[in-house]
Amino acid sequence: MSESTIRIGLVLPDVMGTYGDGGNAVVLRQRARMRGHDAEIVEIPLTEPVPNSLDVYTLGGAEDSAQRLATRHLQRYPGLQEAAGRGAPVLAICAAIQVLGHWYETSSGERVDGVGLFDVTTSPQDKRAIGEVATQPLIPGLSQPLTGFENHRGGTKLGGDAKPLGRVTKGVGNGVGDGLEGVVQGSVLGTYMHGPALARNPELADYLLCRALGVDSLPPLELPEVDQLRRERLRA
Numbered sequence: 001m002s003e004s005t006i007r008i009g010l011v012l013p014d015v016m017g018t019y020g021d022g023g024n025a026v027v028l029r030q031r032a033r034m035r036g037h038d039a040e041i042v043e044i045p046l047t048e049p050v051p052n053s054l055d056v057y058t059l060g061g062a063e064d065s066a067q068r069l070a071t072r073h074l075q076r077y078p079g080l081q082e083a084a085g086r087g088a089p090v091l092a093i094c095a096a097i098q099v100l101g102h103w104y105e106t107s108s109g110e111r112v113d114g115v116g117l118f119d120v121t122t123s124p125q126d127k128r129a130i131g132e133v134a135t136q137p138l139i140p141g142l143s144q145p146l147t148g149f150e151n152h153r154g155g156t157k158l159g160g161d162a163k164p165l166g167r168v169t170k171g172v173g174n175g176v177g178d179g180l181e182g183v184v185q186g187s188v189l190g191t192y193m194h195g196p197a198l199a200r201n202p203e204l205a206d207y208l209l210c211r212a213l214g215v216d217s218l219p220p221l222e223l224p225e226v227d228q229l230r231r232e233r234l235r236a
């Protein structure tokens, strides 16, 4: 591994990584390599502290009990918070949004303090949101519709410091009736989209890579298979 290698943190894949969310790190590595960069995935299991020195971090979704273990670990070893503090990009999927908020309530009604990187709170809703979700992005730098698969009971309310990632055109999204999906705060970005999200949304993958590399844009990639997957999913 050379000094210029892009190091991609896959945070707690042993407890957070439902629906192949670990694939987000694989997509980042592959899209970086296709642009001629060295890139490696650094897996951070529950037995190790979270390093603050990586270039980009990804966290996946989880069931309630696994989510609680992850929350405790991130509070005990605040490497992710330190990295976000210096502007490192972070992608948080589903349960990870909830973990990175101020607090979340589990389906059994227990309130758990979160990590506080997002100005959001999460409470269980009457109905579980399951199925395809699509949105129109609301943040500068993204213009293509976002697509994914959601499965969550938590509904996430955004506070004043948190911006939505997109406006829902299909599905439920954050689930509190405001028609919004995901959250963006500083360099930290969250979405309820599984898929994995970055395989379905290459523009979002490059958005994170640009921030990891400190560049404004990357050379486009011709990947007809990815275009076809997007067409199928957006039609579904």
Ligand code: GLN
Binding pocket: 018, 060, 061, 062, 063, 064, 067, 093, 094, 095, 096, 151, 152, 153, 154, 155
């Ligand atoms: N346990 C959380 C919820 O149901 C997150 C689920 C997930 O990550 N898929 O809201």
